[in-house]
Amino acid sequence: MEYGGLGNIRLAYHEQGSGTPVLLIHGYPFNSLIWNRAGNLLASNGWQVIAPDLRGFRQSLPSGDNPITSMEQFADDLHFLLQEIGITKKVCVVGLSMGGYVAMQFAQKYATELSGIVLCGTKTVADTPQIAENRRKQAAALLDGSLSLADIADTMIPKLFSAATRERKPELLTELRGIIIESQHVLGVAAATLGMAERVDTTEVLRQLDVPVLAVCGTEDQFSPPSEMQELAEIAQRGTYIEIPEAGHLVPLEQPERFATALEMVR
Ligand code: MLT
Numbered sequence: 021m022e023y024g025g026l027g028n029i030r031l032a033y034h035e036q037g038s039g040t041p042v043l044l045i046h047g048y049p050f051n052s053l054i055w056n057r058a059g060n061l062l063a064s065n066g067w068q069v070i071a072p073d074l075r076g077f078r079q080s081l082p083s084g085d086n087p088i089t090s091m092e093q094f095a096d097d098l099h100f101l102l103q104e105i106g107i108t109k110k111v112c113v114v115g116l117s118m119g120g121y122v123a124m125q126f127a128q129k130y131a132t133e134l135s136g137i138v139l140c141g142t143k144t145v146a147d148t149p150q151i152a153e154n155r156r157k158q159a160a161a162l163l164d165g166s167l168s169l170a171d172i173a174d175t176m177i178p179k180l181f182s183a184a185t186r187e188r189k190p191e192l193l194t195e196l197r198g199i200i201i202e203s204q205h206v207l208g209v210a211a212a213t214l215g216m217a218e219r220v221d222t223t224e225v226l227r228q229l230d231v232p233v234l235a236v237c238g239t240e241d242q243f244s245p246p247s248e249m250q251e252l253a254e255i256a257q258r259g260t261y262i263e264i265p266e267a268g269h270l271v272p273l274e275q276p277e278r279f280a281t282a283l284e285m286v287r
Contacts, residue, residue, distance in 0.1 A: 113134055117244070131231075155216055239263055
């Protein structure tokens, strides 16, 4: 891992390969390790892969001065990081789930620096009041210790994967549990939970974007189902939709080869 300085925080990132820059933004409550397999494949396919731990996740420590990390803050961190690394070419920004919320904020503020955008298992709409309220309760429970990261892992993991992954690659469930629990920071996860609750709708940003947009969806994604992901591709001016079989919410982890091949559509 390397580190980029961002004033009061240091952002850890993994960089490999050379070629077209691609920024891989992880989902919640994961970290850059979720990209290991897909990142290796992309690097050997001629991409310059940059996979950061978002602020407050794994090796990027929480800042401590703000209990909420907004999606805009995450996007600003990443923009700053790209400048620090010295990326001057346009970047393909890939967002998985919460990473997609961050990617859309990046697109809103830094559209001219994008070569394309890949949205995987995500949405552009804001939370309903009920979902936002549930997130606030979850953040409070994390902070008062009545909810642990292990509890979150236990609730989420059974819903994240396709039947094929559960049957044939059970080691991925174990690996994901480690990603959620080990080396994560309750403060950082809680701050991101609150940030998701207050995020704004970015559908209009998607409609206005003048770069290739690829919407990737696992056939069995229970969080962002195929019909919703297909709609994102239809909203975008230059949108393409691809559905990946034998995958649920975590296509890059479950089907890294198919995911890496799909990214050729936005190169
Ligand atoms: C994620 O995988 O990042 C989360 O499911 C996003 C969310 O909770 O909205």
